[in-house]
């Protein structure tokens with residue numbers, strides 16, 4: 254059987270989500286009328302920043318969209334949140350097309366990427382840990398450890414000028430098409446976001462709620478007014494408050510089961526019917 258392809262998704266285009274800040278969206282099919290966002294971001298300030306580089310699946314689309322909002326030679330920074338494949342799809346292209354860009358990453362990401370990509374240019378890198386920051390000319394960008402993550406190298410990014418935040422793999426949630434949380438059914442956010450947070454970071458079941466709560470508080474205390482993520486809708490206001498509250502609720506709570514054989518059987522059922530006909 255053939256699963257739906259990336260051509261079976263609604264068209265998306267870059268969206269300005271905060272001053273100077275563009276979401277670069279792509280979608281992957283995820284069931285009847287549902288799609289998984291695979292976003293990245295571009296900050297178009299004095300020293301433009303590419304924030305993550307999409308998935309290999311969307312490489313061509315990502316290049317087209319990202320470089321429709323910024324000229325490659327103007328890009329001064331490529332911030333890589335972590336080394337997972339769905340964030341590094343256009344990394345080599347971006348390094349090649351943006352000769353004036355410095356790659357912001359860390360030692361462990363580089364070690365891990367060395368196992369799957371050609372050698373990256375060490376002389377074009379800056380290694381920055383959570384708590385560190387870099388100056389992009391007209392703004393300071395602060396790195397932090399996201400509250401939910403599926404890779405140990407993950408670092409989020411907070412723009413102190415616009416109060417926009419990139420929270421990486423936290424707050425993942427399927428969408429019916431829109432990338433604005435205000436447009437999605439609240440029931441959907443309430444059910445799906447905890448399920449995805451649990452799938453991404455199943456270690457939440459062993460967390461002490463007071464200790465984890467302090468980490469979530471610290472991320473919330475940045476005071477972001479717009480929060481974008483790689484796999485969820487853009488959150489603001491009450492939707493954002495709800496999302497942080499749901500995170501706190503995961504500490505010590507049982508893992509939310511992900512689909513198993515039953516789903517595979519459902520997906521294969523039409524093929525079996527066809528074969529029997």
Ligand SMILES: [Fe+2]
Pocket residue numbers: 335337403404422
């Ligand atoms: Fe990841």
Ligand SMILES: [Fe+2]
Pocket residue numbers: 337339340421422483484
């Ligand atoms: Fe991801």
